[in-house]
Structures are given as structure tokens and as C-alpha cells.
Amino acid sequence: MKISTRGRYGLYFMLALARSYGEHKRSVKSIADERGISDLYLEQIVTNLKRAELVKSTRGAYGGYELNHAPDEITVGKIFRTLEENIVAVEGDDKDTDTERYLWGRIRDALRDVLDHTTLLDMVNHDDDEIDDYMFYI
Known part of the structure; x- marks a missing residue:
């Protein structure tokens, strides 16, 4: 399985909003600058997140984006299903x-279980020191 940049950038954006949840709104540009990615590309991704009612925006001097639901109510699966055309393990x-087919089905079910039971809050609370590398191979 390979998650596209669209899915990864959308997850980065959502995690940034989860980290500031209840404190302040964030702009697409500030999050894009933090990650070193194109704000124009990220804006296209955010449009889909907004259409799926995962985020909401406010205009004006104190405007920006924020989560439309609490971080413990938004799963990674919901984000990826909003942004990815197809999530296929095999x-x-x-x-x-x-x-x-039995094995492929078990792999699919395990992947679905992880995506649907991992929330933004789980990820925000996770200890980053436990991760040695961002590329995971089996």
C-alpha cells in the first residue's frame, strides 16, 4: 500500500489543526511553510476536507481553519477515504x-481496522521518539 502525497499532506494538515484544537485557527500557508510544501497544492486538498465537513474556515483577521469535530472523533481512515481514490493493501x-484471497482479505481487514481505530488525538498524543524512520517496509 502506498499513500499518495495528497493523503499524506492532508494528514499533516489535519494533525496541525488537531495540535492547535481549541486554541487558535491556522492558515493553509503557515502549515504549508512548516512542512515545506506548496500552499496552492495544500489548498486544493483542504477544499476536499472542507467539503467532507472535516474542517471549517473563518474569514477575517482572526480567521483560518479549524477542525469541525474534536480530534478524538476524526479517524485517519476518514481522512484517507476523503482524499485517496482507493486504499488497496493488495x-x-x-x-x-x-x-x-483469504490472506488478502485479512490484510485488508487489518489495514481497515488500524485506519478506522486511529484518531487524530491518538496521533497527537503519540511519543515521536519511538519512531526511528519514516519509511516502513515489511
Whole structure:
């Protein structure tokens, strides 16, 4: 499975909003600058998050974006399903045996379980020191 930049940047954006939840609103530009990514590209992603009612925006001097729900109510699965065309752990084909389909189904279910049971709050509260590398291979 590979998550696109669209999914990753959307998750970065949502995590930034979760970290400031209840304190202040954030601009797309400030989050894009923190991550070193294009604010124009991030704005396109945020449009989809807003359409899915995951974020809301306020105009004006004290405006910006904020989460539309508490961080413990928004799952990573909801974010990825909003931004990714398809989340596929393994693409099976018509030559797969029942045994192989069983394995692919278990992998799909495990992935779905992780995505649907990991909230933004879980991620914000996670100790970053436990992660040695950002690239994970099996």
C-alpha cells in the first residue's frame, strides 16, 4: 500500500489543526511553510476536507481553519477515504486461489481496522521518539 502525497499532506494538515484544537485557527500557508510544501497544492486538498465537513474556515483577521469535530472523533481512515481514490493493501486478480484471497482479505481487514481505530488525538498524543524512520517496509 502506498499513500499518495495528497493523503499524506492532508494528514499533516489535519494533525496541525488537531495540535492547535481549541486554541487558535491556522492558515493553509503557515502549515504549508512548516512542512515545506506548496500552499496552492495544500489548498486544493483542504477544499476536499472542507467539503467532507472535516474542517471549517473563518474569514477575517482572526480567521483560518479549524477542525469541525474534536480530534478524538476524526479517524485517519476518514481522512484517507476523503482524499485517496482507493486504499488497496493488495490487488488480487482472478488467478488467486481461495487461500490467497483469504490472506488478502485479512490484510485488508487489518489495514481497515488500524485506519478506522486511529484518531487524530491518538496521533497527537503519540511519543515521536519511538519512531526511528519514516519509511516502513515489511
